[in-house]
Amino acid sequence: MYRAPFWPAPHTDRPVNAYVRVPGSKSMTNRALILAALADGPSTVREPLHSRDSALMAGALSSLGTTIEETADGAWRITPGTLRGPAYVDCGLAGTVMRFLPPVAALADGRVRVDGDPQARNRPMATVINALRLLGARLTGHGLPFEVHGRGRLLGGPVTVDASRSSQFVSGLLLAGARFEQGVSVAHRGKPVPSLPHIGMTVRMLRGAGVDVDDSTPDVWHVRPGPVRAPDTGIEPDLSNAQPFLAAALATGGTVTVPDWPGSTTQAGDAIRGLLGEMGASLARTPEGLAVTGPGRLRGVDADLHAAGELTPTVVALAALADGPSRLRGIAHLRGHGTDRLGALQRELNALGGAVEQTPDGLVVTPRALHAGTWHACNDHRMATAGAILGLVVPGIEVDDITATGRTLPDFPDLWEAMAKG
């Protein structure tokens, strides 16, 4: 079996000063691909993310009959086709593929088998499968792997789901909903839905494609049936992928600038600005981009990350280096991310001498002197980048599999090494 070589995390005694351009947003790229495949004509996705998660989405849509061509400048030209099986969809470990693709597969004519990495089988999926059944689809199975037996159309209509474990359950149904005969009305019942900005992104992008969406009542979303007119879409830089680089400025007391930070955005990752500010960073929008400068003393935080849980591994890495304890709340749903992120962060940090405790809905991090050791990425891109942040200031940390970053940022090792060298 192939084993990735351990990656000695670059270490520096100097403040990092760097300018780092990050590629396109995973969440926007994969939504744009779905909308383009469901549209009534060809469209172009400019500056898409090229990574494992987006390649899996493109591959899945291609296997269902969509034509996706790469242009010389790395854009994707997408020509919708009649959706049909038989097809095989590999979700890898990508939540966006496993939650967004099945409603599209339900519109296909023929059998579609959906599977992913062995670890993906632990991710919550029953909500998607049950909702599609209630909307008129025929599926076999209760989680990955499962099969969708489509008839080329889906009735749609009202459905109630419990989306407290993932906002992606809602986004997936909304993205395909305009193509259901009755559209879709999704009502959430249960504990609060996490990652709400991501549903905001779904709604914004649907409206950009001419779809009528009513989200005026909390926890209820109506998508009217009608055509999808995918516009040519430019993808913003991935703000969740920018976070480890910005964190390097805080960890080392340096300055990191990320160009093209959007003035306004639906990306949940934008919340990193407020968190870094609370930890003591100064932030400035300069002509070059968003510049973040680390403080002399890094402060602990008490933060509710319910809306932007994907920031947790970075915030935990910084919290472990801070001058006081941190409490992170509202993130019980991270136990169902690519790995159980709460368990993994606790285990990996404590193995290096840290003091992390789990609470029912989060983590308490008490800074301690950390020592050299191996950081296990658990196939999770954000676990891998958290190990890299710690390695910048703690000598002798190696990440067991830095290729885990390939899910959303295959260039991470090169970008990080260049940043650390200065």
Ligand SMILES: O=C(O)C1=C[C@@H](OP(=O)(O)O)[C@@H](O)[C@H](O)C1
């Ligand atoms: O819709 C999306 O693009 C995403 C939604 C969020 O998922 P959860 O709601 O499952 O946290 C987020 O964590 C994930 O990285 C991307």
Ligand SMILES: C=C(OP(=O)(O)O)C(=O)O
């Ligand atoms: C949780 C994440 O991804 P997903 O749910 O899309 O796999 C993430 O990117 O942090």
